Amino acid sequence: MEYFDKMQTGNQNFFHAQRLNEEGRLKDVLWVDARSRVAYEDFGDAVCFDATYLTNEYELLFANFVGVNHHGKSLLLGCAFVSHEDCDTFARIFRQWLACMNNQAPKSILIDQAAAMRRPLAEVMPNTVHRWCIWHIMSKIHEKLGKCARYQEFVNPLKELVYESFDPEEFQTRWAEFIAEYKLEDNEWLKSLHKDSHMWVPAYMKEFFWAGMKTTQRVESINQFFDSYVNRKTKLHEFPQKYCMALDQRVRDELSADACCSKYLRRLVSGFKVEKKYSKSYTRTTSFKKFKRSVRE
Template structure:
């Protein structure tokens, strides 16, 4: 990029790279040569020669005042062959002397965007007393050696040990691990493109040095690879859409795809840019800790509705240990649908390793409803006992008639201590699921697997189950299997034949909890922060309320036709919801 200026009345020659403004204002011959920043002026009437960088005392007293704005402004370089034709050439308002260094930075970044390279501020000097900045250096973002970061990290490791990088030192230089070099792509290639400015005696900023030679290919189309230039299209409206949709549970990838339909991909922030903006927005909420915003939100919800219940406890170091919350609608639903409760602690564990446990019931539409939830630090009998006690306290100490959990001795002990009157049942699905793991190596496993399941599910009475179970154990020589012996001793906890005198709302497994877990997918995940939990929980509950209201509206507006000639069908049609009436029709159809 060469830009020669000749401002003489006779012959004039100027040579240099972009930004060379080597002016000869003489009447005779004038020659000027040097880099951007050369400030060598000759205002004589004869021959005039000036050469050198800024700082050379080769100023003519009247030369700067006589110079016009166009003479002080270096134009942008012309478009090279093969570059994008839509690049607009413009002239920056920057002069050799400006009021602030931000003007230089703005100009250099505009130039970098047009040419296709990024700009980094790499060095600055300040006064120790007033902290005023004296000099600033900007470079191409590809400045520095490719292994600069590895060397810096290796030096930090070498402070605590004599082994760093590749394990030793070569000629006194700490090396980097050769095997890890290929794990990270680098853009550093020791590019020397630089602009250097400093404060002069008058307090103004002046350009002192410019090096405009890159050691890598530069093309205007590469500007889209620089995040700073892409983020110019990250407007306040785009930010609002991104954060609002993310708070509603929409993944960043889907939000990004939706926004790309409105703008060209090359002119819009990338998916990683969007993720970083979401991360920065989330990080602002962590001030004062991660748990404090969550508790503040719970307190705000309790002030808004006195029936909202939450409680927590801390460990000996003052850190959050366990937290339980039950919203007002869950407490009201428990009064009507609290006969049978399903409790599960297998949903997920977030980054703090806090299991998300749920109390789940069934409403009049056959839908799973959430009756409370908790985040617990440890799965122990003492922890579950605290959760059950606090949950019963907010439910006016009215224990459910029956409770369903997984096969865990910790839960069994906690239920026995806090809800002794409730009929406790194990989830049969978890037990049957372990057949392959526990019995897969037994001889004839494929032969007795199906008969064993038939005995479990199809035995109508306790006596029938005992008889068929013993016959199966004897037939396949399984009397000495410790796992099956243990299950048989605890058969009253999971065999359906022992549960027929109790009302279970068609629940024999923790499938109701799994339904709730599917419902929370999209709102709660493993990467969720504690401060995000109450807001996600509230949005999930709002969605569940909308589903229930929609089912109520459909049951009221639409009437399902009768399919049999039984008199009782019309009676059930009036008193049951549509979901439960369909169950009645299926039973009646079997009698037809």
């Protein structure tokens, strides 16, 4: 807390808030550095939130808010330590983070399937589109359905109808046919997934902006980055300083990408004026390469 106070003294845009229990011990703490607050103004439309990283000896989870920058790279937009994964804790974290961001909620947010996050998100960000990580759901297919009769026959058709349905109507039709053909009407896991189809099936998400995010792998890439600086044995008082070291490196990486982008001579593949225009405004690493592919096609 002293380190955070020092950070805030040096920069009034540094934000932190903590909560203690009845014995004066830390329950949860949220912090957002000044650079993350500024970055959110440009890259806060689509955000991913995850709380599965680094359960340490203090039994505190390290939770991240992550976005995507103009190079298509993961961007840290806030962090928290939480001791309890319950609705009250997540509601507090979401409210504090939103207040820190001038109450400008993201247009869309990607989370895992944790029930404790769903109600707080609906209450705190009612106008934000919520989406579950499809990878976590699909990775459970064998665990949940592996003992079903004809599993080997239906596992690939199940994946196809989920990933390849063009719109919600097609998905619902194919789902009903699938359930009937393989006699899975009584499977409770499939029932619960179907009830919340709008939370995870790609066919329901096409009209919303996700900055290319479909899974919480964006957060996982941030977690892997932090692995170079912290581990389960890192003391709590050591963490903030190592966090700042990691963030400084992230900033240097982005500046390097900016410099590389400015030097890069973009080769045009068509005579379209729009391609020339976009070559001057898109970054080369992701956006312009994707645009060139669409031009060729």
